Amino acid sequence: xxxxxxxxxxxxxxxxxxxxxxxxxxxxxxxxxxxxxxxxxxxxxxxxxxxxxxxxxxxxxxxxxxxxxxxxxxxxxxxxxxxxxxxxxxxxxxxxxxxxxxxxxxxxxxxxxxxxxxxxxxxxxxxxxxxxxxxxxxxxxxxxxxxxxxxxxxxxxxxxxxxxxxxxxxxxxxxxxxxxxxxxxxxxxxxxxxx
Numbered sequence: 001x002x003x004x005x006x007x008x009x010x011x012x013x014x015x016x017x018x019x020x021x022x023x024x025x026x027x028x029x030x031x032x033x034x035x036x037x038x039x040x041x042x043x044x045x046x047x048x049x050x051x052x053x054x055x056x057x058x059x060x061x062x063x064x065x066x067x068x069x070x071x072x073x074x075x076x077x078x079x080x081x082x083x084x085x086x087x088x089x090x091x092x093x094x095x096x097x098x099x100x101x102x103x104x105x106x107x108x109x110x111x112x113x114x115x116x117x118x119x120x121x122x123x124x125x126x127x128x129x130x131x132x133x134x135x136x137x138x139x140x141x142x143x144x145x146x147x148x149x150x151x152x153x154x155x156x157x158x159x160x161x162x163x164x165x166x167x168x169x170x171x172x173x174x175x176x177x178x179x180x181x182x183x184x185x186x187x188x189x190x191x192x193x194x195x
Contacts, residue, residue, distance in 0.1 A: 017051035020044060021061040032100030034069045039097070041065065095121060096158035103195060104142055110191050121162060129175035130184055132168045135159040137188045141195055 028037035045058040111117040118124050123131040139155040156168040
């Protein structure tokens with residue numbers, strides 16, 4: 001099978017591979033941080049390997065991510081330890097890696113459009129119990145089948161960190177006894193169906 005001619009940008013401009021890498025780095029640094037950006041650049045490099053300049057584009061993208069880490073332009077996603085030894089909440093608008101995947105970002109956008117989540121990924125007008133229902137629904141949709149089968153139950157940690165809350169499991173358990181739970185879960189299911 002002959003190699004097809006791949007399209008390139010006009011002379012002097014960036015190639016398609018470089019443009020995609022640059023856009024991915026900018027997006028993921030702003031919406032997930034260096035760790036998430038690095039994961040997506042690795043994946044992109046593998047998917048765009050048929051472009052002749054992908055190695056150079058990859059190295060430049062990784063250098064931009066390293067520079068962002070070094071200069072601190074994007075805060076770390078990990079909870080910092082405070083003077084009392086307790087984990088401090090993540091900075092508003094900085095998503096933990098589990099909540100920054102492509103599927104998660106699609107869910108966040110839908111929830112933002114519906115007015116349930118603000119631009120910093122914080123609940124809007126939702127009680128603690130309804131926020132816990134939202135968190136459970138999202139993480140269930142984001143978890144792999146293996147995670148579900150193994151019963152990996154650190155699902156509350158990313159949301160507790162992002163929303164600066166504790167005991168979300170108790171909030172969820174309480175929500176299960178409320179009359180407003182079923183209609184809210186129905187609304188979430190309609191919004192996030194198929195994700």
